[in-house]
Amino acid sequence: MANHKSCEKRARQTKIKTERNRFYKTRIKNVTKNVLAAIEGADKEKAVEAMKSANKYLHHCVSKGILKKGTAARKVSRLQVKVNAI
Secondary structure (H helix, E strand, C coil), X not given: CCCCHHHHHHHHHHHHHHHHXXXXXXXXXXXXXXXXXXXXXXXXXXXXXXXXXXXXXXXXXHHHCCCCHHHHHHHHHHHHHHHHCC
């Protein structure tokens, strides 16, 4: 446990940021799974709609600092290739 006042504050801040990041990371996984589920079902329209949602959310996470720009672009690109293959 932290002994200094500044260390106690850092511990509190880390706890809050960890919770926030966990929320975003879980949501990223769920959005990605929605696209993959639509692809597995071979439903082109549903896959395209899920892809739009995923694209928007992944780039939203970039603006929040959760993901780097290249990471989001790579994830979107890989999903889009799978959607186009339907």
